[in-house]
Structures are given as C-alpha cells and as structure tokens.
Amino acid sequence: MLLQTAGSLVAILALAGLAWWLKLGGTPRLASEADVARAANEVEDGFRPVTSACDAEGASALARDADGRIMLIRRHGNRFAGRVLNAQAKAVLQDQPGEFNIIIDPGEARFGTVFLTIPSPDAWAEAINQVSVSHDA
Amino acid sequence: MSDFRQLTENVLVSQQLALEDVAAAAAAGVGLIVNNRPDGEEPSAPQGDEIAAAAAAAGMNYVAIPIGHAGFSEPQVNAMIDALEQAEGPILAYCRSGTRSTLLWALAAAKQGVEPEDIVRTAARAGYDVSPIRAMIDMLAAR
Numbered sequence: 061m062l063l064q065t066a067g068s069l070v071a072i073l074a075l076a077g078l079a080w081w082l083k084l085g086g087t088p089r090l091a092s093e094a095d096v097a098r099a100a101n102e103v104e105d106g107f108r109p110v111t112s113a114c115d116a117e118g119a120s121a122l123a124r125d126a127d128g129r130i131m132l133i134r135r136h137g138n139r140f141a142g143r144v145l146n147a148q149a150k151a152v153l154q155d156q157p158g159e160f161n162i163i164i165d166p167g168e169a170r171f172g173t174v175f176l177t178i179p180s181p182d183a184w185a186e187a188i189n190q191v192s193v194s195h196d197a
Numbered sequence: 198m199s200d201f202r203q204l205t206e207n208v209l210v211s212q213q214l215a216l217e218d219v220a221a222a223a224a225a226g227v228g229l230i231v232n233n234r235p236d237g238e239e240p241s242a243p244q245g246d247e248i249a250a251a252a253a254a255a256g257m258n259y260v261a262i263p264i265g266h267a268g269f270s271e272p273q274v275n276a277m278i279d280a281l282e283q284a285e286g287p288i289l290a291y292c293r294s295g296t297r298s299t300l301l302w303a304l305a306a307a308k309q310g311v312e313p314e315d316i317v318r319t320a321a322r323a324g325y326d327v328s329p330i331r332a333m334i335d336m337l338a339a340r
Contacts, residue, residue, distance in 0.1 A: 117238075119266035135267040152329035158239075159293045160266060163300075163329040169337060172270025173300065173330050 088138060089118030096121045099133050103142030107131060113184060116177035122164075122184055130188055132164055134174045143171050151188035153181055164188065201225065202295060202323040207287045208302055210295040210323065213242050216251050223255035228286025231277070233298045235263040258284070264297045269304075274337070277305040299325040307337040 090096050096112040100123045109123035109131075120134040132149075133142040148167025154160060160175035162185055178184065199221040201209040209227065211218065213234065222230060230252045236244045243251075245261050252259040262276045280288060281302075290298035303316050313334045320327045327334065 115266045117266040120268065135265075148332065150329065150332055154296070154329070156294055156296060159296070165330050165332050167332050167336075169271060169333055172268050172273075173333060174268035175264075175266050175297070177266065 086138070088135060088140065090114045090121040090133065090135075090140070091118050096123050096133065099140040100131050100142060102140065103131060103133065104144065107144075113176070113178040113180070115175075120174050120176050122176070122178065122188075124187065128187075130184075130191060132166055132171075132174055134172070141171065143168065145188055145191050147191055149188055149191060151185040153185050201289060202325075204299065204302060204319055204323050207284070208281070209287060209289045210298045210302065210325075211289060211291040212294050213239065214248055214289075214291050216243055216247065219248060219251040219255055219257070222252075222289045223257055225289075226286055227257055227289045229258045229260065229280060229284040229288040231280050231288055231290035231298070232259065232261045233264045233290055233292040233301060235265040238265070239293065262301070264292065264301060269297075269301060273301060274304045274308055277301050278308060281305060281309070296325060299323065300327055300330055303327040303330065303334055304337055307334040308340070310338070313338050 090099060091114060093112050096114060097109050100107045100109055108125055110126050112121060112123040114121045123131045123133065130145045131142050132145055133140050143166050145166055149164065150167065151162055151164045154163055160177050162176050162178060162181040164174045164176065199218045201211045203209055219230070230248060232245050232248060249259040260280050262273050262280070264273060290302060292298045299320050303320055306316050307313060316334055317327055
C-alpha cells in the first residue's frame with residue numbers, strides 16, 4: 061500500500077514536472093512581438109503582423125498585418141483569443157494612468173471589451189476607428 | 198477617505214477601497230461589495246481576501262468579479278447581474294478608479310433592460326463615461 065502511494069506520488073510529480081517543462085498551464089503572457097505573432101497566427105492561420113503592441117500586463121495585444129488589417133488579441137483562460145477588427149470596432153482613448161490608456165470594443169458581445177496599456181495608443185485608436193468595411197473579417 | 202459615487206439607488210462605485218472604507222460602506226447600508234480589481238494589480242493596495250475579511254466582519258457579503266487587461270465579456274456581465282439581483286441591500290463595486298466597475302454595471306443594466314440613454318446619463322452624473330462601450334450597451338439592450 062505504501063509502495064503504491066509512493067509510486068502514485070512520483071507519477072504525479074513527474075507529470076507536474078513535464079507540464080512545467082512544456083510550459084503548460086499557468087497564465088500565458090504576450091510579452092514580445094514574437095509572442096504576438098505566434099498568438100495571431102493561432103487565431104488566423106497566415107496572419108503575419110508587421111507591427112504590434114503588447115499590453116503592459118501581457119493580457120492583450122494589437123497586431124497589424126501588411127494589408128492594414130488589425131487583430132485584437134486577449135487572454136481567454138489559459139490561451140489567447142482574437143478578432144480581426146471590422147468597421148463595428150471602436151477604440152477610445154482613456155486617461156487612466158496606471159490602469160489602461162485605450163478601450164477597444166470590437167462590437168461583438170461574445171468577445172467582449174478589452175483594456176490595454178500600450179505605447180502610442182492614439183495612433184492605434186485612429187487606425188482602428190478608420191477600419192473600413194473592406195477589412196471586415 | 199471614502200469617495201463612493203452613487204450610480205443608482207442601489208449601486209455605488211468607488212476607486213480602490215482602503216480597509217477603513219469598508220466600515221464606511223457598512224455604515225452607508227451597503228450589503229455587498231463587488232471587487233472588480235484583480236489581485237496583484239497593485240500589490241500595495243488591500244487585496245481581495247483582506248477586503249473580503251473586512252466585509253464579513255462588518256456584516257456584508259463580498260464577491261470578486263475581476264476585470265484585468267484581458268477585459269470582460271458576457272461571463273463577467275452575467276456575474277454582475279447575479280450580484281445585482283441577489284444582493285441584500287445596495288452594492289458597492291470598486292476597481293482602481295471605478296471606471297471598470299461602472300462599465301460592467303452599464304452592460305449588466307443594459308442586459309437587464311435599462312434604456313441605453315438612461316445608462317449613459319446615469320454614469321455621466323457619477324462622473325463616468327461609458328461611451329467607449331456604447332455599441333455593446335446597445336447590443337445587449339436590444340436582445
């Protein structure tokens with residue numbers, strides 16, 4: 061019985077170690093352009109950002125591809141979800157130091173509203189609010 | 198010093214609560230404190246478990262509906278509606294500045310059938326701008 065318990069414990073620890081080694085579990089972060097590019101490509105196969113902005117907390121990001129399409133990415137549980145923004149999307153600058161500096165409403169209740177603290181929020185807001193119907197996804 | 202802002206007869210919002218604010222909330226008749234700030238966002242501020250303990254000691258209920266930079270969607274809106282509907286007495290929702298709490302309340306109110314224009318006016322009276330999420334307010338109100 062003792063041997064069986066010890067064996068189970070070893071197996072659990074081995075699985076936990078494997079999960080850690082494979083970087084499974086935990087809270088994923090978007091901390092670099094490479095992270096954003098990887099997440100964007102997972103959302104839409106072939107989406108290649110030419111520019112991106114990571115939220116200060118790493119919970120969300122924006123990415124723009126060569127065609128001018130803008131993808132909003134947010135953490136959803138232990139993975140990332142994203143939407144290519146269309147003409148329904150709205151971005152509003154917010155003066156909330158230490159909290160966030162832009163709010164983006166993609167116009168889809170299921171996806172929700174995202175708060176970001178990013179560099180050059182004004183430029184991103186202008187680009188998002190000018191997204192034309194031709195970029196609708 | 199407490200700076201609770203009245204949205205409706207039964208909903209107040211606030212910036213980050215200090216522990217002494219919890220007693221002030223109880224004195225104001227609040228029955229439920231809603232924490233919309235994720236733990237760890239500001240480590241020097243009282244964290245959720247501290248506010249929860251202070252709320253319990255003062256005879257109030259407490260619920261956490263954290264809204265980080267990943268934002269919020271319908272699960273958080275539904276959780277806020279549950280809080281609004283189940284609260285015994287007024288609720289006090291807080292985050293860093295009260296903005297996220299107000300935005301979440303706005304969406305919950307829309308889903309409960311409050312007219313979007315009334316929501317915008319109510320938030321503005323308390324000093325908050327919900328226009329960034331107007332499209333979603335309209336969408337939820339139209340359901």
